[in-house]
Amino acid sequence: MPEPRRASLPPLLWPLAALALLLCFNFLFTPGFFSVEFRDGRLVGTLIDILNHSSKVAIVAVGMTLVIATGGVDLSVGAVVAICGAVAATLAQRAPMPVIVLAALGAGLAAGLCNGLLVTRLRLQPIVATLVLMVAGRGVAQLITDGLIITFERPALVAVANRSLLALPIPVWIAVGIAALAAAFTRRTAAGMLIEAVGDNDRACRYSGVNESRLRLGVYAFCGLCAGVAGLIECSYIKAADANNAGLFLELDAILAAIIGGTALAGGRFSIAGSLTGALLIQALTKTMYMHDVSADVAPLPKGLAVLAVCILQAPRVKTSLARWAGGRA
Amino acid sequence: MPADSPLLSVRSLSKRFGAVVALDSIDLDVSPGSIHALMGENGAGKSTLIRCLMGAVRRDGGTVLFEGTACDPASPRHAEAAGLSTVFQEVGLIPHMSVAENITLGRESRRWGLIDRREARARARRALARLGLTIDVDQELGGCSIALQQLVAIARALDVSARLLILDEPTSSLDRRETAELFAVLRRLRDEGVGIIFVTHFLEQVYQLCDRITVLRDGAHVVTRDTRDLPRPQLIAAMLGRTPAAPGASVTSAAPADAAPLLRATGLRRRESIEHADLTIPRGAAVGLAGLLGSGRSELARMLFGIDRPQGGRIELNGETFSPRSPRDAIARGIALTPENRKSDGIVPNLSVRENIVLALQARRGVLRSLSRREQDAIADEFIARLGIKTPHREAPISTLSGGNQQKALLARWLAANPALLILDEPTRGIDIGAKQEIESLIRGLINGGAGVLFISSELSELVRACSRIVVLKDRRTIGELRAPGLSEEHILEAIAAHA
């Protein structure tokens, strides 16, 4: 059979178009937005800042995308970031570096498994199951830090978020690496298709022999692990653990990034590349507003509007009429 | 309006979905007080035509006159207000609401601005009584069998008191008794002057009920005639576009009768599901399950497949005790089930036809041993060709296929997995006659390969043709088994009637 002619526009189109539009705006109205310099073996400039600061959201969004694709959601990632940061910071002055990293990531993985077990064994609604840890998680982080903001001076740990590799900040490479791994794993194995199938009709999957609970457990665990990585980066960046503010609202940004990227909140088809674009778009928008002196209090408004615009463009109804319009001209 | 002018008059109605021409300039006239059959193979465009008439999808072109005035409803609700009422092919009801709420939804009687629940229940009971049904109207619809859901959808459509009633395969999962009740109601409505459009794949029902027939093929109008002027062979030829092959010979068991059975179930029971069931399925044979609505056929299948756990009795598979805790356990032992409710239990709507076909096979191999894309394409293409699945491409989302073609893809899912025991729960529901023959021959192939088949169907003629034994269920008990020489529809009906 011949390959089909595309009946709809490629899903990545709208987030990319929105990003391009934003860059055009900045090209015209934000002086110095595109200037990038090479200084001390690293690139420096607004664009690099955006890449750097979006990497945390991007990492969490990769895990979140898979969770959402199964029809779930993970509200606890922000709290898990706080827990993992607390773990890393408490160990910062006394343990060898590999132990710090493993402990932080292990905490993230454990949190994810915990969410996954609540969803698969107790059959709790994902939003409820992860709400538990979202609320309790910061308390756990407080317990770990004894309610203090723990600062540290461990050069190896500080380097994670503050040094560059091949001219780009290390977090950018970590984000790219995790996204590439996740994309390769889901698309090279059957995992991607089975995750989408479970999100689309889990009963049909159960009756077809899909090991649906193991898949769900796996995506929550992976999402927790991603939050662990983000936690490590955040605490390295600020050289401290702050149980109250680390990863605050990160879950919302990650969910937004996934939705902007074309992953439906109801589950089913997902796109990791889309979520990365979404994370970039959110950060670029934040930065643009910052550079135009939009006060932080009203900044969420334009952000919300931008999200709304992208989501409307992706609504099935609008999409078919747009595709027809595009098809009619082609 | 003169008496002989049509109630509904459709002129050059067209509809495309992307590159697929679903309807190509269709003309259709339906007179008041007549029952008009709409016939055609799976994917011919019958449901699409109905969805266009009801405003569920927007037509691309053409005119529709209803009672002489232009009719272009924006949604099925508008169409209902204009006097059209429909039972869609896929029961479009809300599983979490009660039967009564589903029947009156959107048309609730109100008292002091609030929904009058007592009145709603009474109305629902009246609507169901017209079909000869007395069921608990407070039960949740999702818990009802698919046949009952279909009847509720019909009751809902009748409750509208429309001037044009459209029924898209309303009888696909009904038994004779319910079908007879429905036909009596339809005849009464016809005599009251209601126009009726009736879609089915059962030819005998067309000849029993309908006054006129319109045949569609590949989205085009082929012929419209009075039923008496379109005898069966011509009707079939019009639908297929060729003269059909003779139906295959009926099967006899490939294995000797005394061969060790593949599966033996004794004394199975489960509260509110099965009271007592004994069943033996030999290797290389098809066993039919016959019984009336609510006799427990699907419930028995669900137990064998590990969806429900029996509370008593035992199952032996290949001589060993077998107590599946989940469908996965059953599948691991080579059992497969095509569920009767394809929409909620079968299809994965947004995934492609290819992905839906390879799903069970891939699930059995696990996440890591993935089928290569080339293997998947080969499997999908093979079954698309063998079952004649009508799809623009294997990558089309399965939800865009016609109902019968979705059913074929689900069969392909399990045929591709090559099971040792295939349980088919109403597998030919909504499937056209050409495909039915193909499915029967595939079943025969499985049997000749030594597999066992458990075949559930409300169509007795089909059971008699495909099976070498038939187990009869009544009131959630197995009441007997009929064997190959001496299998006939009459014997089955006698067995059901004889058992008090």
Ligand SMILES: Nc1ncnc2c1ncn2[C@@H]1O[C@H](COP(=O)(O)OP(=O)(O)OP(=O)(O)O)[C@@H](O)[C@H]1O
């Ligand atoms: N939403 C859709 N998107 C794309 N194609 C569609 C869509 N709905 C229907 N089609 C196509 O239109 C054609 C006609 O489908 P339709 O459902 O009307 O068939 P049908 O005659 O009702 O068949 P069946 O007997 O199987 O119910 C099919 O080829 C189908 O694939």
Ligand SMILES: [Mg+2]
């Ligand atoms: Mg149809």
